[in-house]
Amino acid sequence: MKIAITTTGDSLQAPLDMRFGRAVGFLIYDLDKGTAEFVSNSQNLNAAQGAGIQAAQTLVATGAEGLITGHCGPKAFQVLEAAGVAVFNTRAANVDEALTLYKKGDLTAVASADVEGHWT
Amino acid sequence: MKIALASGKGGTGKTTMAVALARAARSPVRLLDCDVEGPNCHLFIKPVLERSEIVTVSVPVVDKNLCKPCGKCAEICRFNAIASIKLAPLFFPELCHACGGCIQVCPENAIGEIQRDVGLLECGSSDGLEFIQGRLMIGEAMATPVIKAVKRYQSDELLTLIDCPPGTACPFAAAVRGCDYVLLVTEPTPFGLHDLKLAVATLRRMGIAAGVIVNRCVDRDNMIAAYCREENIPLHLQVPEQRRIAEASSRGRMLLEVAPEFGSKLREVLQMVTERISGGQR
Ligand code: SF4
Ligand code: SF4
Numbered sequence: 427m428k429i430a431i432t433t434t435g436d437s438l439q440a441p442l443d444m445r446f447g448r449a450v451g452f453l454i455y456d457l458d459k460g461t462a463e464f465v466s467n468s469q470n471l472n473a474a475q476g477a478g479i480q481a482a483q484t485l486v487a488t489g490a491e492g493l494i495t496g497h498c499g500p501k502a503f504q505v506l507e508a509a510g511v512a513v514f515n516t517r518a519a520n521v522d523e524a525l526t527l528y529k530k531g532d533l534t535a536v537a538s539a540d541v542e543g544h545w546t
Numbered sequence: 547m548k549i550a551l552a553s554g555k556g557g558t559g560k561t562t563m564a565v566a567l568a569r570a571a572r573s574p575v576r577l578l579d580c581d582v583e584g585p586n587c588h589l590f591i592k593p594v595l596e597r598s599e600i601v602t603v604s605v606p607v608v609d610k611n612l613c614k615p616c617g618k619c620a621e622i623c624r625f626n627a628i629a630s631i632k633l634a635p636l637f638f639p640e641l642c643h644a645c646g647g648c649i650q651v652c653p654e655n656a657i658g659e660i661q662r663d664v665g666l667l668e669c670g671s672s673d674g675l676e677f678i679q680g681r682l683m684i685g686e687a688m689a690t691p692v693i694k695a696v697k698r699y700q701s702d703e704l705l706t707l708i709d710c711p712p713g714t715a716c717p718f719a720a721a722v723r724g725c726d727y728v729l730l731v732t733e734p735t736p737f738g739l740h741d742l743k744l745a746v747a748t749l750r751r752m753g754i755a756a757g758v759i760v761n762r763c764v765d766r767d768n769m770i771a772a773y774c775r776e777e778n779i780p781l782h783l784q785v786p787e788q789r790r791i792a793e794a795s796s797r798g799r800m801l802l803e804v805a806p807e808f809g810s811k812l813r814e815v816l817q818m819v820t821e822r823i824s825g826g827q828r
Pocket of ligand 1: 623
């Protein structure tokens with residue numbers, strides 16, 4: 427199973443990006459193989475609207491079944507939910523820490539978006 | 547004749563000025579409130595609203611039975627209003643700009659249109675003043691269709707005054723489009739000047755003539771006056787900072803009730819603007 431973490435860099439030590447829609451990128455971690463791959467979200471940094479929706483599409487396309495991030499807005503959440511991607515909120519400082527918390531089972535999947543969108 | 551009242555920045559007294567001009571004019575006036583996210587002209591003129599209609603926009607809907615999830619619709623949407631994820635696409639109507647792109651591109655003809663309510667249009671009158679306002683429904687983001695609905699009532703035959711939304715983005719452009727002249731109401735502060743410059747740039751691009759009214763001015767020789775001189779923009783009026791004026795607008799009373807001496811000044815402004823429009827000066 428693959429899990430995605432919003433990040434500002436491409437290594438496990440990179441700081442977690444608290445944003446989802448306008449995150450710099452996602453680190454896609456393969457829990458079975460222990461490998462990691464960086465997927466850029468840069469096309470979205472300047473989106474006038476719907477960045478979360480686009481980011482959610484990009485994420486779903488990577489095949490990740492879970493997302494660990496700081497905050498996730500309602501529209502992105504709707505897309506992720508429809509695609510069956512579980513969302514976990516964390517305040518972990520970096521990607522490695524977030525993964526460790528996840529593996530220990532310290533993160534619980536959220537049932538709804540935790541921030542209001544800009545449009546609601 | 548169509549004159550818009552606008553201000554790059556919010557809270558400069560644009561509505562107060564629109565209402566005062568409407569009341570000061572000697573000829574019949576139609577006042578359009580295009581500030582659809584917070585229409586407040588009605589607080590001052592207290593109109594009797596005679597009829598209303600719902601403003602709708604068409605938004606796409608997908609027939610899940612016809613869709614063979616190919617993702618083409620999501621790809622073409624510049625507004626990120628569609629998400630394509632394995633299954634049939636997900637639509638976010640509140641982000642849709644009704645461009646029709648997805649409908650055209652769908653190879654399965656799976657996308658149709660439905661009407662969605664986005665706002666309310668209300669018409670009425672107050673002491674001989676014709677009044678039309680638009681109001682965006684709560685939670686809606688698309689102001690432009692509602693503004694366009696209000697603007698259908700602008701007229702060349704009588705003096706149409708248009709209270710515009712703040713800012714210089716799409717709603718502002720929709721409100722000033724087709725106007726003969728724009729009166730930019732601003733205040734002599736750096737913020738006021740900054741936003742005035744943005745508004746002037748937008749109007750120049752659109753080819754619409756504009757002049758300036760300075761509100762809350764302490765010193766007649768202020769930074770806005772200097773800017774207007776430099777840029778050769780007519781400065782039509784400077785309204786001094788006065789407690790009674792500020793109190794009047796905060797209580798929903800009209801400028802002319804507390805400061806009747808402005809009546810003749812505002813009529814002069816209208817006269818100047820009329821001359822500029824008929825003279826074809828830009
Ligand atoms: S009509 Fe245009 S803006 Fe609306 S969803 Fe389709 S492509 Fe996007
Ligand atoms: S373009 Fe048509 S067929 Fe393709 S995903 Fe969109 S709705 Fe479905």
